[in-house]
Amino acid sequence: MKNRTLPADGTETDGRRLPSHADLNLLRTFLAVYRSGSFTAAAPLLGLSQPTVTAQIRTLEQQTGRELFTRLPRGVEPTQPAHELAGQIAGPLDALTALEGGKGTLAGHASPVHLAGPSELLCVRVLPALAPLVADGVQLRVTQGVTEPLLEEMRAGQHDLVLATRRPRGRALPSTPLADEEYVLVAAPAWGERIAEHPEADDLCATLRAVPLVTYAEDLPIARRYWRTVFGKQLTERAAVTVPNLHAVLSAVNAGAGYSVLPRSLCQEYLDSGRLALLHEPEEPPLNTLFLVQRPGSDANPDVIRVRERLRAAARDW
Structure with missing residues (x-):
């Protein structure tokens, strides 16, 4: 992209007008929306109503002749011209806000x-x-x-x-892969011994039908994925216990309530100490990628x- 100069009259060399000093409030509003990711989130930061924020952004878009944000069902996504404009004005506006003793989104100060x-x-x-x-x-x-x-x-x-x-989904929220989480099939040692002694011990899926299943959701998302990925089968059992917290699932399984599929990071200490037994060691354990998502x-x-x-x-x- 070629560099453009900004003459004193506020007009770019290609003829498009950038906001002048009279539009300072519009630029503040733009930067708050750009940084918060939505008109709704920017409004309380600016002490304005959401319709006022929307109207100011519309005015700024008319003045610049550019669409600055793509409206999404939830929030907005900055366009390339918005990224360019933010790069031009963020430093000066932050410095001005600091001189004025301001705080909040524009000041760029450390907050929770x-x-x-x-x-x-x-x-x-x-x-x-x-x-x-x-x-x-x-x-x-x-x-x-x-x-x-x-x-x-x-x-x-x-x-x-x-x-x-x-x-x-979409491009509004940038994300980066953070780590891969391994899932393991576990139960209390007593259940592990009973499974090993079962007449159908060579068919783990059949053996587990006699063991209560503990999970964090009624539709068994983690367990169903394990069965599909590792065994190539559909899990048909229903849960004996559902509790919407994996720590509670771990506690129930550790106490002998049954078996479950859990993240290895959550139960590694229990496996190392012998409080839990690993029921299966597949050649390729199922992995789930964790992503770190940051608000624009x-x-x-x-x-x-x-x-x-x-x-x-x-x-x-x-």
Whole structure:
């Protein structure tokens, strides 16, 4: 892309007009939307109503002759002209806001990092990895949940970073693969012994029909995937226990309630100590890729960058 100069009258060399000093509020609104990812999320940061934010962005688009945001069902996606405009104005506007004593999205100051992901991953991997940053002054606001609702909340501006079990659809939310999680078939040692002694021990699927299944959802997503990937069969059993938390599933299985399929990271300590038995060791265990998703514009907060990079480094050992 060729470089363009900006004369004093606010007109680019190709004839298109950029906003002048009279449009400073429009530029502030643009930068808040660009960084927060939606008109709705930008409104409270600016002290404006959502319709006012929408109207100001529409005015700015008319002045520049460019579409700055692609409207999505949830939030907006910056266009290439929006990325170019943000690159031109972010530094000067942030400096001006700092001189004015302002805070918030435009100031680029360190504020709490809003992080979300599955409960067990947060407890076992993420929070221990981020402990040194917290000790160094980083503030975290952590939300637990499943991927799709968390991504919808991110599109509405509620989270800066989300640990997701699948890649987000579309291009509005940038993501990077973080680590591969292995899933294992486990039960208490007593069940492992009974299975080994079963007359049909050579047919593990048949043997497990007599063992209660413990899972975190009625539709058995993890167990069904394990059966399909490892055994090439459809899992037809129904759960004996469902509890919407993998830590609770682990607790029930450890107590002898039955068997389950769990992330290895969650139960490795139990396997190492003999409190759980590994029922099967496939040549190619099923893996699920974890993704780190970042809300566009959230890197205006330097602590978001610190948390992101710390998680990327820690994930190399996961």
